[in-house]
Amino acid sequence: MKFYFYKICSFFVLSISVCYAISIPPNKSIPAVFVFGDSIVDTGNNNGLKTIAKVNYPPYGKDFMGGIPTGRFSNGKVPSDFLVEELGIKDLLPAYLDPTLQAEDLITGVNFASGGAGYDPLTSEIAKVISLDGQVILFKEYIVKLTELVGEDRKNEILANSLFMLVTGANDITNTYFGMPLRKSYYDVPSYADLLVNFACSFVQDLYGLGARRIGIFGIPPIGCLPSQRTLKGGEARQCVDNLNQAAQLFNIKLEAYSSSQGNKLPNSRLVYIDTYNVLLDVIDNPQRYETKLDMSQDPGRIFRLDNCSKTKKAGQDMADMRVPRNKSIPAVIVFGDSIVDTGNNNGLKTIGKVNYPPYGKDFMGGKPTGRFSNGKVPPDLIVEELGIKELLPAYLDPTLQAEDLITGVNFASGGAGYDPLTSEIANVISLSGQLEMFKEYIVKLKEIVGEDRKNKILANSLYILVIGSNDITNTYFSTPLRKSYYDISSYADILLNYGSSFLKDLHELGARRIGVFGIPPIGCLPSQRTLKGGDKRQCVDYLNQAAQLFNSKLAADLSSLGNKLPNSRLVYVDIYNLPLDVINNPQKYGFKIADKGCCGTGQIEVAELCRFACSSDSDYVFWDSFHLTEKAYRLLVHKILVQHLSSFF
Template structure:
């Protein structure tokens, strides 16, 4: 590099050069930060101001810990051991859950707060919250048994949210947020896993096809209800292969701890009916963009071919023995695995943060065009 010959001009040249370097560094840093919070490529001219989530423990970001009646809670170690600060946050995982990754991938915010969080700031309302409650289902009996917030209760919270949002940003902005945000619904696993097969509470009343119809009707009605309240972009996750979670493998999978096929068959039937109903609903509701998001097949591939994804253990959770522990039975008295990154499951029901981190971006990218 050749500096100017005048000694008096050297400081000015040096300062200008330093300023330019700092400016370049700042721009690069900003790019990195933006990249961190938005990796899903949205179609041109598509805006997603907020994410609003309804569902169960897969999505719950701390609502259940504000509900005294439920035992489906996890506000204690070792839950949250890999979360920011290493603290339990009411998420049924060692770290972040899909609600968080969805908000992050869409470039909205790093964590999606629980609506029932007493410290929730008014500014958070405009970018989205989570209404999900661990243990919930499309079937009211599922939520009642778990002592959690039923889907009807989550709907009431959403109505209350709309009132608060209008007070904070005004009616016009509220209408814009509701019509352009993406609403995510994740339910069904507890209905088939717990209410139908484990407790047998619905078996005498319904066979599997009839129970699937009952659940699909509930899902469809809920979509109509939030549509009437202003939702237009609605993403409904299909159910996961519940027969492959460690809990069910332990109880019914035999010595080889195989997946329980009848559970998975029931879920596949439900998913097929749900997908068809949502497609029909999308044609009936004006200006709606309702998408069915297949999570069953991607998860089944991870569960059955875990080594392909870098995991060593696919049939046990990291917490305790990894066979049955979940919620209250996965606690600080239990040992945890040496390296959670080796495990597909965190506890007897819930995948690790690592699995969600692999799963969510791919699913969003696959279906985002259907929601524009």
């Protein structure tokens, strides 16, 4: 499992480097590490228990020091060990119940985790292991011992400055909920996830009451892709089990929301949610991408630390990484979606959803308003620019479009569109099905220009981008009763996915093979939504962000499943939630000053025709208007996204 070591900076609100060595900010220190949880991090606490959930026998530990089975659920070290090793504290994190534990081990941290445990006390009871409550009792006993060793003041200092890690939850879902009827008979998945979060809340509050201040809570990994679950529930093809992965993602959404809100209620605390779902899913789906010349049998965790290094490279190194593989090419880029990527298709429509007038485009070539929903270029332009294809991606309905433009790609997106046909109908813009009809027309024109064989080659090797969904949730669902009266947000997300799946199948049928589907950004942090629904303090709107995350989790799972069904396809889920959220929450870190208002008008509500004047320095702003980003912000995101995802299309 990958540990986002760079997130340790969240405990200090400072950035750090993570390539093989972690730099702690000046005047800060981590005296000890304490770990609670399950078998992922257990380093031997179960060895003396009467439980089948213990592994103190070969071949476990075959690559550990001297080939000794220690009770670690792996061939060698486990994440607890790597964490203290990376921090330079010690080589291993010993189990608190290790009979060889020395007094000096207590000062730099110990491990209370118990394989088979969960948030739900029933999970630990079934497995006959140490529950989270039991782990807290052991921690209390530890505190008494530590006080005897170092005194009250030093004990308090150690506890306040140490890292506390909680890694559990997978057993609750795979075993207690889906493995038997004891909970499933009384709870659906969302309510059971709420129950688990409540147990997590109680545990964190207990830790805080005992002196913990820096607490990392790890999400649940893609448990539906565990070999055991593939075998038991994945059918003859042993595919990942979607309902398990979706349950994990739903819990993670709720856990992350809790971590964000609870951290503000515990004085002087740093409560950090750590995502272990997405990167591990990528490792499982694309194992070759993580190959390394290192001897993995000696250090199986090194691959994840190498991956962390890639996140800290300088821009020049990122550019070197953003390469199309040899003997591969991207002849054209084709874009579908909404206003985030529209480059002018709405200009000729009878809709208020168009922006072909100042101050839009004030930083575009010659200060010309082209129908792009920003001060300058938008993501499709920046994508073709970064790929070296051409400088701009023209709108298909641009009256000045030339025949040669068709060969290298065009844009069918329409500002205001959505997966839901009703969304486009309300805004009086081009629906996804309408965009598909224009694409069919484009194919005919392309064939006339280059012939059948070249047309097929262009279609098969081009990059297709779909950016849509925000309008469905913010406008159609939460702002009108037209869908909300009949669907809860989860079932509405399923409807959107059905429309999306149908669209992708049609694209594939027409010749598309490399398709990137973007998730929904943190729409609750749009300036307009802060103003309308964020209260007097204009805070981010949690329920909108949670809806976006719920949809994204379903989308990622759906794409993984659909990709296996469409021959020779590359369907890639592109996360545009987490990085934009970090830019919004930490604008100075990325070279911005203002992230809660747009440059246009007062910045709080203005968009389209309400946007009559602009600020003097849009480079200070993350947002251009109350919905859309500035070119500077788009450029940052596009570059990072291409670096991260380009190789996935080959």
